[in-house]
Every structure is written in C-alpha cells, then in structure tokens.
Amino acid sequence: xxxxFEDRVLYQLVVFLQPPPRHSFRLELYGGERLPERxxxxxxxxxxxxxxxxxxTFCFLHxxxxxxxxxHSPLLQTLCTGCYLDVEEIACWVQNLVxxxxxxxxxxxxWQLTVVPSSHSCRMxxxxxxxxxxxxxxVFAVEQGSP
Numbered sequence: 001x002x003x004x005f006e007d008r009v010l011y012q013l014v015v016f017l018q019p020p021p022r023h024s025f026r027l028e029l030y031g032g033e034r035l036p037e038r039x040x041x042x043x044x045x046x047x048x049x050x051x052x053x054x055x056x057t058f059c060f061l062h063x064x065x066x067x068x069x070x071x072h073s074p075l076l077q078t079l080c081t082g083c084y085l086d087v088e089e090i091a092c093w094v095q096n097l098v099x100x101x102x103x104x105x106x107x108x109x110x111w112q113l114t115v116v117p118s119s120h121s122c123r124m125x126x127x128x129x130x131x132x133x134x135x136x137x138x139v140f141a142v143e144q145g146s147p
Contacts, residue, residue, distance in 0.1 A: 008133045015138050017090070020075055022047050025085070025142050042085040042142050046073055087120050090140055094122045 003010045019025050026043045079089045095115045102113045116123040122138040 007131060008135055010135045010137070012137045012139065014141050015094075017085070017140055017142050019044070022049055023073065023075055027142065044073075044076060044080055044083055044085060046076075085142075087140060091118055091120055091122055094138060094140075098122060098124060 001012045017025070024045045024047055026045050028041045028043055076083065079093060080086055081089070095117070099113070099115050110129060111126050114125040116125060121140070122136075124136045124138075126134040126136070128134065
C-alpha cells in the first residue's frame with residue numbers, strides 16, 4: 001500500500017519469505033485457536049534429500065558416504081534462533097543487504113538512502129532533490145500453507 005502526506009510518500013511492502021531448497025517453514029499455532037503474530041513461531045524444518053536424485057547435493061539430516069556428519073544449514077546459522085526464524089536477525093540482514101545494494105547504484109548518487117534501525121522490519125528514507133521524502137517499509141511474512 002502507499003499513502004501521501006504533506007511532504008512524504010509512504011510505501012508499505014509485504015515481503016513473503018520463501019524457504020531455500022531442502023528447508024520448509026511450519027507455522028505453529030497457539031493452542032490451535034489463532035494464527036501466530038510473531039515470526040518467532042515460524043519453525044524451520046530441514047528436509048531429507050537422501051531419497052532424491054540431486055547430483056552433488058547433500059542432505060542436512062543424514063551423513064553422506066564422503067562426510068560422516070550431517071551438514072549445517074546456513075539459514076539456521078544466520079537467520080534463526082534455534083530452529084525458529086528470528087525476525088530481528090532477518091531485519092538486520094535485509095537492512096545490510098539494502099545498504100550494500102544501494103552503494104552499487106551509481107545513478108542514484110544524488111539520493112541519500114537512510115536505513116532506519118528497526119528490529120522487526122526494514123525502514124528506508126529517501127529524501128529527493130525536490131524536498132519530497134520517500135519512505136519505504138518492508139514487512140516480512142510467511143504464507144500459510146507454503147512449501
């Protein structure tokens with residue numbers, strides 16, 4: 001959605017997170033009565049790929065012939081606390097990604113991107129030369145029933 005204020009345009013974007021290969025997301029309900037409100041209730045499940053023919057792909061759950069230990073998931077190591085998605089880690093990762101990507105856009109050098117610290121979203125401010133300020137808010141979500 002978007003809204004216009006006196007000297008500001010606010011864009012609110014929902015970013016649907018998709019699990020990487022060999023992972024799935026499982027929403028955990030509270031007592032089965034209502035949907036979870038926080039990302040901390042999104043469990044990351046490692047999928048077994050032993051029975052699938054995937055070339056040189058390894059299985060996170062089971063050791064291979066060459067490697068006698070199960071592999072570690074980069075997703076669990078970077079964006080999770082335990083086996084649950086950590087919205088603060090995701091927000092920090094996306095903020096860093098946006099800041100790094102912005103530095104590679106030379107056509108936007110006359111715009112100053114400010115990534116506003118937030119623990120549950122990614123907030124960006126872009127003051128334009130015309131004194132109009134663009135604000136973007138990225139909110140993270142997981143679709144129920146997604147693989």
